[in-house]
Amino acid sequence: MSEQTFEQAQVELEQIVERLERGDVGLEELTKLWERGEELYRRCAEQLAGAQGTIEELARRLDAQQT
Amino acid sequence: MKVEATEVEGRKVYSVRAFNQGVAGYIEKLPTVWVEGEVTELRRQDRWASVFLTLKDPEDGACLAVQMPRGQFDGLRLDLQDGERVHVYGRPELYAQRGDFHLRALTIERYGLGAHLAALERLKQKLAAEGLFAAERKRALPRIPALIGLITGNDAAAKRDVLTAITTRFPPAHVLVAETYVQGPRAAPAIATAIGDLCARGIDVLILARGGGSFEDLLPFSDERVVRAVAECPVPVVSAVGHEQDTPLCDLAADVRASTPSVAGRLVVPDLTELRAWLDRAHAGLGRGARRIVERHGERLATARERLRRAPLLALERRRARLDTTRGRLLALSPRATLERGYAIVRSGDALVREPPVPGTALAVEVAGGEFGARAE
Numbered sequence: 020m021s022e023q024t025f026e027q028a029q030v031e032l033e034q035i036v037e038r039l040e041r042g043d044v045g046l047e048e049l050t051k052l053w054e055r056g057e058e059l060y061r062r063c064a065e066q067l068a069g070a071q072g073t074i075e076e077l078a079r080r081l082d083a084q085q086t
Numbered sequence: 087m088k089v090e091a092t093e094v095e096g097r098k099v100y101s102v103r104a105f106n107q108g109v110a111g112y113i114e115k116l117p118t119v120w121v122e123g124e125v126t127e128l129r130r131q132d133r134w135a136s137v138f139l140t141l142k143d144p145e146d147g148a149c150l151a152v153q154m155p156r157g158q159f160d161g162l163r164l165d166l167q168d169g170e171r172v173h174v175y176g177r178p179e180l181y182a183q184r185g186d187f188h189l190r191a192l193t194i195e196r197y198g199l200g201a202h203l204a205a206l207e208r209l210k211q212k213l214a215a216e217g218l219f220a221a222e223r224k225r226a227l228p229r230i231p232a233l234i235g236l237i238t239g240n241d242a243a244a245k246r247d248v249l250t251a252i253t254t255r256f257p258p259a260h261v262l263v264a265e266t267y268v269q270g271p272r273a274a275p276a277i278a279t280a281i282g283d284l285c286a287r288g289i290d291v292l293i294l295a296r297g298g299g300s301f302e303d304l305l306p307f308s309d310e311r312v313v314r315a316v317a318e319c320p321v322p323v324v325s326a327v328g329h330e331q332d333t334p335l336c337d338l339a340a341d342v343r344a345s346t347p348s349v350a351g352r353l354v355v356p357d358l359t360e361l362r363a364w365l366d367r368a369h370a371g372l373g374r375g376a377r378r379i380v381e382r383h384g385e386r387l388a389t390a391r392e393r394l395r396r397a398p399l400l401a402l403e404r405r406r407a408r409l410d411t412t413r414g415r416l417l418a419l420s421p422r423a424t425l426e427r428g429y430a431i432v433r434s435g436d437a438l439v440r441e442p443p444v445p446g447t448a449l450a451v452e453v454a455g456g457e458f459g460a461r462a463e
Contacts (some may be wrong), residue, residue: 026230036368039375042382049379056372063365067358072257074249077264077283 032059110180151188219338235289239268251351273306278315295347307334326350425454
């Protein structure tokens with residue numbers, strides 16, 4: 020689960036919201052779904068808030084190729 | 087090589103072998119040059135070490151035999167056809183054993199735009215027939231890529247445009263950049279290799295970006311090796327090569343074609359602001375949906391409770407109604423009907439009088455019209 024990417028979390032969150040909006044959910048399941056949804060939201064929000072991108076150069080082989 | 091002649095009857099005489107070797111040694115000292123001509127009689131077989139062709143002068147038909155090691159020839163991937171105009175870079179050579187004179191080619195380049203276009207068109211037809219450009223092969227880009235691969239030249243513009251577009255729209259993006267040659271004979275293999283290297287590093291989307299250039303400059307992006315590498319790339323590829331009107335073949339094989347490097351950058355990442363807004367909406371939807379469900383369950387509970395509360399009262403009323411009915415039926419069965427016919431009911435106290443009572447007993451007599459007292463005699 021911890022390996023879930025942002026995109027996977029996003030998709031799961033969308034599905035949970037859709038289910039809740041349809042409303043055919045029992046109370047017990049509702050609690051579980053809602054908690055899961057909150058967790059996914061928190062995770063997504065954290066990733067968006069904290070993440071600073073990286074730009075990395077793949078080791079150049081230009082010089083090697085020139086010989 | 088020193089070529090020795092023998093003295094025969096006062097003449098200097100050379101053996102054929104010595105003569106050929108002598109001339110060959112002389113010819114080898116000539117410089118390496120470019121020769122232009124038309125390809126004819128191209129002969130290539132897998133089991134031969136060399137490829138042979140005859141270069142013909144289009145003006146007067148003068149011919150020159152050309153040889154090239156097969157591996158090198160194949161490496162050029164020219165897909166040459168008879169009649170095409172080429173430049174051959176090579177040096178003259180004499181094959182001493184046979185006295186054959188030919189040009190040993192070091193490289194061959196197609197010459198003239200028309201020839202390039204024709205070759206490109208042939209390659210395009212061939213790859214299209216293999217289905218490399220088919221619409222059903224196109225894959226969707228990931229919504230949020232974890233690692234973006236970028237192949238550009240070290241010309242700053244295309245690279246900068248892509249990176250600026252990506253980081254402006256989505257600052258948390260991770261980009262892995264591979265700089266390669268993007269023109270010239272080294273470009274095609276370098277690009278194909280870079281595609282493989284980036285994929286091995288776990289990218290989940292690839293951008294191929296190059297600014298505008300001349301037709302010849304963009305040719306590597308139509309090279310079969312590059313086009314195939316793009317088509318076979320395990321992750322989706324966005325191609326942004328040249329300007330809008332250029333359509334290198336790699337554009338056709340890519341999953342998405344972007345008109346400029348900036349557009350490519352914007353295509354591969356979501357807009358962070360929009361994403362945040364989406365996340366907020368999803369979060370709100372989560373709460374709203376949950377609340378609505380709780381409310382609905384609550385309403386159902388209230389209804390059930392109401393029904394439960396009313397249930398005993400209801401049962402009581404129902405029972406009372408039943409009692410009333412029974413009573414009606416009971417009344418119908420009362421002796422009143424008999425009294426109407428002139429009979430009387432005689433009671434003494436609470437008891438019915440069935441035997442003649444003791445004289446003087448007080449009696450109650452009920453007749454149809456009412457009741458009156460009497461006394462036995």
